[in-house]
Amino acid sequence: MNYQNFLKDIKENIMYYLPEEFVGSNVTLSQVTKNNGLKLDALTILKPGHEIAPTIYLNNFYKELNEGKEMDDILGEISDIRVEHDQAPEAAENLINNLSTMKDKIIFRVVGYEANKETFKNIPHTVKNDMAFTYRLVVQKGDDGVASSVINNDLMKHLSLDPETLSILAMENTPKLFPAEFMSMNDVMRSMMGEEEWEEMSMFMDMEQGPKLYVLSNDSKVNGAASLFYPGQMDVIKKQLNSDFYVLPSSVHEVIIVPKTEEITSYKDLETMVREVNSTGVDPEEVLTGNVYFYDGNELVLAKDYENQIDAAFNHSSSAVERMIKDRFSSLDVDTDPGYEM
Amino acid sequence: MKPTVEVEKSNKKATVERLAAYAKKTKKKDTKENDK
Numbered sequence: 001m002n003y004q005n006f007l008k009d010i011k012e013n014i015m016y017y018l019p020e021e022f023v024g025s026n027v028t029l030s031q032v033t034k035n036n037g038l039k040l041d042a043l044t045i046l047k048p049g050h051e052i053a054p055t056i057y058l059n060n061f062y063k064e065l066n067e068g069k070e071m072d073d074i075l076g077e078i079s080d081i082r083v084e085h086d087q088a089p090e091a092a093e094n095l096i097n098n099l100s101t102m103k104d105k106i107i108f109r110v111v112g113y114e115a116n117k118e119t120f121k122n123i124p125h126t127v128k129n130d131m132a133f134t135y136r137l138v139v140q141k142g143d144d145g146v147a148s149s150v151i152n153n154d155l156m157k158h159l160s161l162d163p164e165t166l167s168i169l170a171m172e173n174t175p176k177l178f179p180a181e182f183m184s185m186n187d188v189m190r191s192m193m194g195e196e197e198w199e200e201m202s203m204f205m206d207m208e209q210g211p212k213l214y215v216l217s218n219d220s221k222v223n224g225a226a227s228l229f230y231p232g233q234m235d236v237i238k239k240q241l242n243s244d245f246y247v248l249p250s251s252v253h254e255v256i257i258v259p260k261t262e263e264i265t266s267y268k269d270l271e272t273m274v275r276e277v278n279s280t281g282v283d284p285e286e287v288l289t290g291n292v293y294f295y296d297g298n299e300l301v302l303a304k305d306y307e308n309q310i311d312a313a314f315n316h317s318s319s320a321v322e323r324m325i326k327d328r329f330s331s332l333d334v335d336t337d338p339g340y341e342m
Numbered sequence: 343m344k345p346t347v348e349v350e351k352s353n354k355k356a357t358v359e360r361l362a363a364y365a366k367k368t369k370k371k372d373t374k375e376n377d378k
Contacts, residue, residue, distance in 0.1 A: 145351035
């Protein structure tokens with residue numbers, strides 16, 4: 001089935017999967033610009049007498065169809081999501097009119113700065129290296145996903161807030177609402193794949209070999225890369241690993257942590273790996289950035305800047321030593337030419 | 343004011359594929375080094 005027919009099928013058949021209270025709903029499809037400027041197809045099912053409805057994105061469901069999932073199961077799942085988040089739009093409306101409750105629901109996410117520059121004209125954001133934090137209001141968090149509203153300039157104005165206050169509130173709320181999860185990559189994959197698939201994969205590669213990789217995300221696995229910036233989080237990891245570490249921006253949903261060991265002589269190999277995986281194994285709307293970062297206990301920096309600083313310091317100290325030796329010998333008036341003859 | 347509410351769900355399969363891509367690259371590299 002091609003993608004356009006898939007969208008048509010969803011629109012025509014979703015009503016058969018929804019409970020009776022949805023009879024007479026208006027089903028619409030639209031395109032919404034998401035992370036990295038990507039346009040996603042969105043479904044809204046507006047119940048009679050209502051003015052707003054949650055938006056459900058369909059692109060991932062099409063991938064699942066191509067991976068063998070039945071259309072019947074996909075329609076059932078979309079129906080479950082719609083039912084679970086039925087009250088979300090009204091809840092959002094109530095939330096933005098209740099300042100004291102609303103303040104506890106402001107969270108932040110992290111996205112790549114360059115690829116989202118255009119949308120930042122309308123969205124309050126905080127720049128961090130080559131990334132940026134954006135802010136959202138969480139309306140509902142359940143088994144069938146996270147319902148939230150983006151805080152744009154209009155909403156920020158409506159809430160009488162400024163970017164600085166948004167940032168302070170979000171840094172306080174996000175770790176509480178979406179606790180960080182830090183595990184070895186093997187443990188994460190094993191728990192997500194299930195034993196059978198894990199055993200199969202272990203037959204093709206020795207998972208205990210090579211540099212030890214860790215995954216940092218949040219408990220919902222949605223936009224979990226933000227957990228890297230939770231207050232004190234990087235220090236917790238450094239202490240746990242007893243090592244400085246590199247950060248690979250695996251996606252907006254998680255980052256990969258690689259302890260600095262002698263095996264890794266330069267960030268360049270890691271950066272090549274990130275760029276290769278970004279171009280072949282990550283959905284474009286889920287890409288975070290193509291750069292590698294480094295944390296040594298001070299602040300998160302681009303790994304290339306860190307290594308350039310180290311090189312510069314090394315070159316500076318080498319030339320200082322050279323100068324010192326030269327001065328010493330010239331003051332002794334000694335011929336420094338070893339006088340070797342070939 | 344009517345805020346837009348979006349529902350986002352984690353995609354377990356996509357996550358596993360991303361992590362497996364990194365695992366394959368690091369393990370592959372290490373195997374080569376061991377083969378030397």
